Amino acid sequence: MKITFTLLLTLAFTWPANAQDTPTLKQLLNKVVGGVWVSTNEKNTKSPEDFETFFMSFRNWADSESVTGNIYGITNAGDTSQLMEVWNFVDLANNNIFLVQRNAWGGKSIGFITPLEGQHLDIQFKTTVPDGRSYFTRDIHYFQGEGKMKAVTYHKAKEEDAWEEAGHSEWILKNKAQSHE
Numbered sequence: 075m076k077i078t079f080t081l082l083l084t085l086a087f088t089w090p091a092n093a094q095d096t097p098t099l100k101q102l103l104n105k106v107v108g109g110v111w112v113s114t115n116e117k118n119t120k121s122p123e124d125f126e127t128f129f130m131s132f133r134n135w136a137d138s139e140s141v142t143g144n145i146y147g148i149t150n151a152g153d154t155s156q157l158m159e160v161w162n163f164v165d166l167a168n169n170n171i172f173l174v175q176r177n178a179w180g181g182k183s184i185g186f187i188t189p190l191e192g193q194h195l196d197i198q199f200k201t202t203v204p205d206g207r208s209y210f211t212r213d214i215h216y217f218q219g220e221g222k223m224k225a226v227t228y229h230k231a232k233e234e235d236a237w238e239e240a241g242h243s244e245w246i247l248k249n250k251a252q253s254h255e
Contacts, residue, residue, distance in 0.1 A: 099164045100139050102189070103171055107132050107141060109250035113243045122151040128243075132160070139164040162187065173199055180204040183211070190214060200233075212237055221247035 110131045118124050125147035132143030145158040161174045168186075175183040185199020197213040212228040223245045228237035 099166065099169070099171055103141055103162060103164055104134070104138055107134055110248045111245045112248050113245045116243065117241070118150070120150060122149060124150055125155075126150045128157075129248075130160075135161065173197065175199065175201075177201075185211075210235075211240075221250070 110129050112127060112129045114127050115125050118126055127148040128145065129148070130143055130145040132141050134140065135142040141160075141162045143160045143162075144156055145160065147155050147157050149155070156178060158175055158177045163172045165172045165186075169188075171187040173183070173185045173187055175181075177183075181201045181203045183199040183201040185197065187195060187197045190196035194217070195215040197215070198210070200208055200210050202208040210230045210233060214226050214228075216224045216226070218224060224242060225245060226242045227240045229240045230237055
């Protein structure tokens with residue numbers, strides 16, 4: 075069963091107008107910390123095994139330059155399953171955020187998060203599944219105000235292939251514990 079997660083990491087911020095106000099990668103990374111992000115499954119078929127809702131939360135790991143988090147799914151029957159573990163690290167040498175993920179089906183992902191056009195986030199990674207096959211994912215996060223975001227997911231089988239849209243989701247920030255500026 076192949077499940078597409080339309081959101082793997084959310085860095086909620088608005089891009090500043092002045093270059094001197096541009097957040098550092100460390101500040102961008104920490105925007106995700108605190109609170110819980112929630113999304114409903116717009117393609118839910120109402121089967122008890124289908125995920126009705128997704129939620130995720132992130133916290134600082136060893137320092138303010140690394141974050142770890144978890145993504146969960148809640149089925150129509152009400153069961154909660156941990157679907158993914160995520161680790162992100164500021165990589166100043168390459169001016170991006172390094173991404174590592176592991177999912178409940180044995181897939182492992184490695185990739186990068188970069189700002190896109192000064193106002194969106196571009197998350198790209200390669201996933202390798204237990205039988206050795208791999209595929210590529212790209213999530214672009216469009217910010218729609220404080221605590222609200224739309225994510226669009228693209229997939230491709232080979233690195234040289236064109237991106238094909240796989241889905242989209244709307245995310246709302248709930249229970250924001252604290253601000254990490």
